[in-house]
Amino acid sequence: xxxxxxxxxxxxxxxxxxxxxxxxxxxxxxxxxxxxxxxxxxxxxxxxxxxxxxxxxxxxxxxxxxxxxxxxxxxxxxxxxxxxxxxxxxxxxxxxxxxxxxxxxxxxxxxxxxxxxxxxxxxxxxxxxxxxxxxxxxxxxxxxxxxxxxxxxxxxxxxxxxxxxxxxxxxxxxxxxxxxxxxxxxxxxxxxxxxxxxxxxxxxxxxxxxxxxxxxxxxxxxxxx
Numbered sequence: 001x002x003x004x005x006x007x008x009x010x011x012x013x014x015x016x017x018x019x020x021x022x023x024x025x026x027x028x029x030x031x032x033x034x035x036x037x038x039x040x041x042x043x044x045x046x047x048x049x050x051x052x053x054x055x056x057x058x059x060x061x062x063x064x065x066x067x068x069x070x071x072x073x074x075x076x077x078x079x080x081x082x083x084x085x086x087x088x089x090x091x092x093x094x095x096x097x098x099x100x101x102x103x104x105x106x107x108x109x110x111x112x113x114x115x116x117x118x119x120x121x122x123x124x125x126x127x128x129x130x131x132x133x134x135x136x137x138x139x140x141x142x143x144x145x146x147x148x149x150x151x152x153x154x155x156x157x158x159x160x161x162x163x164x165x166x167x168x169x170x171x172x173x174x175x176x177x178x179x180x181x182x183x184x185x186x187x188x189x190x191x192x193x194x195x196x197x198x199x200x201x202x203x204x205x206x207x208x209x210x211x212x213x214x215x216x217x218x219x220x221x222x223x224x225x
Contacts, residue, residue, distance in 0.1 A: 001052050016070065020044065020051035025058040026069040028174035032114065033125060036078040040068070065176060079125050087119070087129075087137075093145045094137045103187040107175050110190040112138050117170050131167075147223025160202035163195060170194030 005017030015022070020041035024034040036042065040058070044051035059066045074082050086092055094115065096108045115138065119129045143152030151159045175190040191209070198206040203216040 001050055001056070012072065019070075020055065022070060022075070023051075023055060024069040025054075026067040026174060029172055030069065030174050032069065032071075032118065033080045033123070034069070035125075067175060080123075081126050084119070084127050093142055094134075095142050095145070100187075103181075104177075104185075105188065107188040107190040110172055110175070110192070113170065113172050113192045113194075116165070116167070117172060121167065121170070148220070149224045160199060162197075162199040164197040164199070166194045166196055168194075 005014070007014050021036070021039050023040040024031070024038060025040065025043075031038075040054045041051045044054045047054070055068060058068060087094070094111070096111060115129070115134050116131070120131050120134050121128075140152035143149070150157075151161050154162070171193045173191045173193070175188050177186055178189055179186055181187055193209065195206065196208060197204050200214075201216045203214045204212055205214050205216065206212065
């Protein structure tokens with residue numbers, strides 16, 4: 001606690017060692033829209049201790065697997081109102097981003113579950129989306145944007161790609177770090193409850209979160225149009 005981070009001159013890097021008002025303890029289930037009063041800095045001020053002490057205690061939880069949440073951009077207002085506005089924009093496509101480029105730092109694969117769980121069902125600090133709108137954005141609209149004309153809707157002639165979801169039971173768990181890449185490389189994974197079946201081309205690939213062993217998928221190279 002007596003040590004001080006060495007400043008690098010890089011604003012973002014330096015903030016990671018000092019911007020405790022923008023750090024939040026990431027529990028299970030994780031809260032990605034925390035109130036500013038629950039930040040590490042705010043907790044430390046109420047307790048009368050160093051914010052670094054609060055951060056260290058949080059990271060030591062769960063046998064040293066605890067995590068802190070640091071929203072880097074777009075959280076200046078202390079909520080996800082800006083993100084809601086962007087998601088509503090007609091030019092926005094709900095899909096994944098980094099494709100694994102930062103797999104040791106974050107897990108974009110949780111995005112579809114989070115949209116349904118938080119933005120549709122659970123959000124209390126602002127507008128929520130209609131379920132039909134969110135499903136459409138993540139299925140047909142995404143497929144159209146990617147030029148995939150044989151999926152995205154439940155219609156005759158389309159691929160039978162279906163998620164069977166227990167909407168009330170849908171729940172993201174806290175992310176965790178695993179070392180299962182080549183040379184013990186690190187990546188962040190995040191599990192979810194509520195997916196009763198994942199069906200690819202009519203074949204059940206997951207049932208209640210367990211892989212069935214079926215591998216009906218194939219590599220897609222480019223658009224179909």
